[in-house]
Amino acid sequence: MSSTNLKKRGGVEKRRPDLDTLYSVNADGSRNMLHPADVKGRWQVRVNLFWGVLLLIYAGLPWIQIGGHPAVHFDIPGREAHLFGISFTNQDFYLMFFVLTGIGFALFSITALFGRVWCGFACPQTVFMEGVFRRIERWIEGPRNARIRRNAGPWNFDKVWRKGLKNGIYVFLVLLITNIFLSYFIPVRELIRVIPEGPGEHMAAFGWMLFFSVIGFINFAWFREQTCLIICPYGRLQSALVDEDTIVIGYDGRRGEPRSLRKDEGGDCIDCFRCVEVCPTGVDIRNGLQMECVGCTRCIDACDDVMRKIGKPEGLVRYDSRRAFETGERKSFLRPRLFVYLFFGLLGLTVATVTVSRRATFQANVLRARGMPYTIADGRIRNLLNLHLQNKQDRPMVLKIEPETETAGQVEFLIPQPRVQLEPMQDLEFPVFAYVDQDNYHGAFTAALVVSDSLSGDSKRLEITFRGP
Ligand code: SF4
Ligand code: SF4
Incomplete structure (x- = not known):
């Protein structure tokens, strides 16, 4: 400790705070x-x-x-x-x-x-x-x-x-x-x-x-x-x-x-x-x-x-x-x-x-399921998708899932739950199937699903790329 911060007070030499040392720590490193x-x-x-x-x-x-x-x-x-x-x-x-x-x-x-x-x-x-x-x-x-x-x-x-x-x-x-x-x-x-x-x-x-x-x-x-x-x-x-x-x-x-x-x-x-x-x-x-x-x-x-x-x-x-x-x-x-x-x-x-x-009052995403991008059975090409929905509100909500009108004729969706009831903040994931007749398939194309909440009027368009052979 420098002698500059030792001052006499009442006849006793006492340490005083200065700009060079931390007053709460003594010169030997112990706590003051x-x-x-x-x-x-x-x-x-x-x-x-x-x-x-x-x-x-x-x-x-x-x-x-x-x-x-x-x-x-x-x-x-x-x-x-x-x-x-x-x-x-x-x-x-x-x-x-x-x-x-x-x-x-x-x-x-x-x-x-x-x-x-x-x-x-x-x-x-x-x-x-x-x-x-x-x-x-x-x-x-x-x-x-x-x-x-x-x-x-x-x-x-x-x-x-x-x-x-x-x-x-x-x-x-x-x-x-x-x-x-x-x-x-x-x-x-x-x-x-x-x-x-x-x-x-x-x-x-x-x-x-x-x-x-x-x-x-x-x-x-x-x-x-x-x-x-x-x-x-x-x-x-x-x-x-x-x-x-x-x-x-x-x-x-x-x-x-x-x-x-x-x-x-x-x-x-x-x-x-x-x-x-x-x-x-x-x-x-x-x-x-x-x-x-x-x-x-x-x-x-x-x-x-x-x-x-x-x-x-x-x-x-x-x-x-x-x-x-x-x-x-x-x-x-x-x-x-x-x-x-x-x-x-x-x-x-x-x-x-x-x-x-x-x-948005809800979150919706669609992803292609893992594995084969498509399968063919009975002359139809099938794409398997995973739909993820999440209610972001503190109230229950019912979401409607439907194919977009413009692409409805090109692809047929099989939606196991076209109306889904979600509790507050609940999220849910389930499969959705998309079908196209093999004769009508001429290469990958874009189709879409629409998820809507009738109460708030919010809706979300989910695009998918339909793939085939
Ligand atoms: S500045 Fe501090 S030392 Fe000076 S008179 Fe005020 S209280 Fe006392
Ligand atoms: S910490 Fe408080 S008492 Fe100490 S110098 Fe700052 S304002 Fe003053």
Whole structure:
């Protein structure tokens, strides 16, 4: 560790966050466990309200029924997905490209405008870590200094019961979260029915639940902010997405420097270290915008509180552009890169929406059966075909299959099921025979079947090439 980040504080030399090292890792590679202090303020009220709404949404979505399915449901064995009343089959998978492109570029636009608001406000890792798990830790183990003292001290009754209770609640919560996660794949009523039955026939689902619970516990109890700092690629990506006019959380060095412990001397920063103590990722925001900053707003509230106490204006740490922090100048946030991101974001989402709205109500394909392309018997040439039908609606449908009028005279179709009843999302495959008298066959030609759904009026023409000797 360089000596530059070792500073004397209260007569004791302490490590301070810097731009060259990860504060959550010690010089010898061991973990420097962070103990962010509690903080109150207007941003914490907003963030907590937002997290509360998000937690309700995460837990509530599987319970809401739209069109006979949960609002969000991924049926992996059935190769179906149901999103807010729209059903998708595996054949609609290509739509994910447009949806993900749209969402990705929408996120890029938001990042170019407001930095890491996603990380600080909406990412499930932050919502659960800061909104749930650290909160429980503070309730049980007390404020920052008490936690640091207890952790450094010997194991005694006080330490055992607090750690035991905290980890017991953590185990309960990760099991709850994993089961909520599972309810996006197994309908919640079915999940509630099978949980008391134990693993039994549901070994695979139980195994996944256990696996994710263990990962969740390790993440929330120990790995914590390291997930954002080491594993998540989005933090690294953001440096390419933000520019000097992006609104980020920063420190106004022009106003704060030179730091002085005497409030009537130097800049407004009294070097109280409070903004660093509350930071869940160990960032000193006064060193400038850093990849480790997840935009949680805690340092804004911490510094505003200090400013109020020393009778200075709030906003030494605040949301503003880097240009404004450095020069005091503010430019319009409408920049070329923003339009590029918005264009691609809207393009992806528009293509996905239009494609979904114009999707046929059913899927129909006809393929030549494997083996001989034709057979001859009793003076007739026969082609064997396989017809595949799939209902893509959440209602039963009856499909009518008939030869196309134009080719009806040339070829005779034998359709074992000219009217097929399909249950919601059901798919069915059955053979269809096409016959031509040998005397009338003068070479391969195209014929067609028409499949129609009388209720929606959708129809599909299926071409086949009739082959003979
Ligand atoms: S909380 Fe404000 S005054 Fe205290 S060290 Fe941070 S920036 Fe300076
Ligand atoms: S620097 Fe401030 S906004 Fe960034 S993670 Fe730390 S406390 Fe949150």
